[in-house]
Amino acid sequence: MTYTTHRPELHVTAEQGILNAPAAAIRDADLWHVFLQYQPTQGAPARWAHQALDVTNPYDWDICDDVLAPQGTEIQVRAGSVVPVGDSGAAELFFTSVTPDGTEVHVASIPALPETVAELDDDVLALDSSVSRIGRVLGDHDGWHNFRSPCVLADGPGTWLMLAVTGDVDEPRLVILDSEDLRKWTVRGPMSFEGDPGVSGGHCMVSPRLLRLRDEVDGELRDVLLTTVEQEDGPDISGYLVGALDGPRFTVRTPFTRMDFGHDFTRPRNTNFIGTGTGERHSDSALVFGLMNGVGRKDDPTRHKSLTEENWANCLSMPRLVTLQGGRLFQTPTPGLPDVIPGTTAARMFTAMLDVGDGSVSINVLDGSGTTAATVSHHGDRVILDRSMNSAHRDDQVASGPLAEADTDSLTVIVDGSTIEVFADGGVAALASRVYFTGGCSGFTIRADGDARVLQTMTLGPLSHDSTDLGEVEDGFDPDPVEQ
Secondary structure, three states: OOOOOOOOOOOOEOOOEEEEEEEEEEEOOOEEEEEEEEEOOOOOOOEEEEEEEEOOOOOOOEEOOEOEOOOOOOOEEEEEEEEEEOOOOEEEEEEEEEEOOEEEEEEEEEOOHHHHHOOOOOOOOOEOOOOEEEEEEEOOEOOEOOOEEEEEEEOOOOOEEEEEEEOOOOOOEEEEEEEOOOOOOEEEEEOEEEOOOOOOOOOEEEEEEEEEEEEOOOOOEEEEEEEEEEOOOOOOEEEEEEEEEEOOEEEEEEEEEEOOOOOOOEEEEEOEEOOOOOOOOEEOOEEEEEEOOOOHHHOOHHHOHHHHHHOEEOEEOOOEEEEEEOOEEEEEEOOOHHHHHHHOOOOEEEEEEEEOOOOEEEEEEEEOOOOEEEEEEEOOOEEEEEOOOOHHHOOOOOEEEEOOOOOOEEEEEEEEOOEEEEEEOOOOEEEEEEOOOOOOEEEEEEEEEOOOEEEEEEEEOOOOOOOOOEOEEEEOOOOOOOOO
């Protein structure tokens, strides 16, 4: 896609129209496939797009042909999950089929994922001819209705597990199902919680995802439930619970904890993998991303400058490498980011190693004229992202995330188009926010207050930029703010 002022280069966006949600993701040794629920034009029915990335060239996403569009009486096809079938590159897409009568879970088949990136059509709405619909696998039965948002994953050799949402939109229920053939599904029961889940009964939990991670502190395997809490008044809150799933019962070890503290992060998705061989669903780490839109389905896309000026709205967060440490998720950008930023048109990254003490350190992110478009600050016990001085985000509340005690404080700020992502203290806290820049981002200034010290900084940006600081590491700290 051609570079424009607002569109990020390293994040996944829809080629045109409105990205509604990440639909699913899968990765093998060479290719990473991400599927998106999007509308090609405002008011058009939702369908699935497909983008792929060669892992040897990180963050360089290629647009492939769409894989799903409404058929027959369908009015939309919404998010679900993609499941590897064997080790040969075949996969099945589980998705939400929406008709005037309600929602069901349907499945489609891809015989060879690598072939979906080989021959592409010039028509942006062309459908991949290798994708074949199989049909409904889960509809209303036994008192359950409106199955949707399926998360399907291996639960051991020859067995599969599905976590899905059922019921009315205003009163969704999470249910657990199992299957031996990915076609016939049996409801284990509604998901229940042993212990305090940390979510009050008046909030709606939607868009669930399950993964299993080994805790680096005690070496034990834990189930991690990713979910989004929809609030009647206010933005979506996305987070996770850590514990153990036994049948439909989830024994809580870590109650609901917010996953991202920025203005714009919702509906996190994890990535399935091809060729694990064992059928087990555990790992030492996970690859996760979310939708950079803080209000989710309540969003009004006509208010996006990117839509009115460039005919697109919303993007995914950068993929994050997620680990579990002491019952808490740590998130960092996937490897390779520092190597690709110098080859971009306008992306930038600033990293600082700090000793905050009882003071604070602030990083001003500057627009094309050198005016502050957003400020990121480390206060020892919390990290803050403030965009309220920006005319496009006038008077917005600051975003704030808690920090734990750390031997060394740190901040990484990544600017890409109209996005800012912040990672503090090695991934203890993450903040993703949309920020519109006038004339792009021109650089950063840094200031230490109180007894805080800046120990080391690194700035990365396009190689074509005139600044000699780009790509260099600086030790020590000049007490006057320094543009970099």
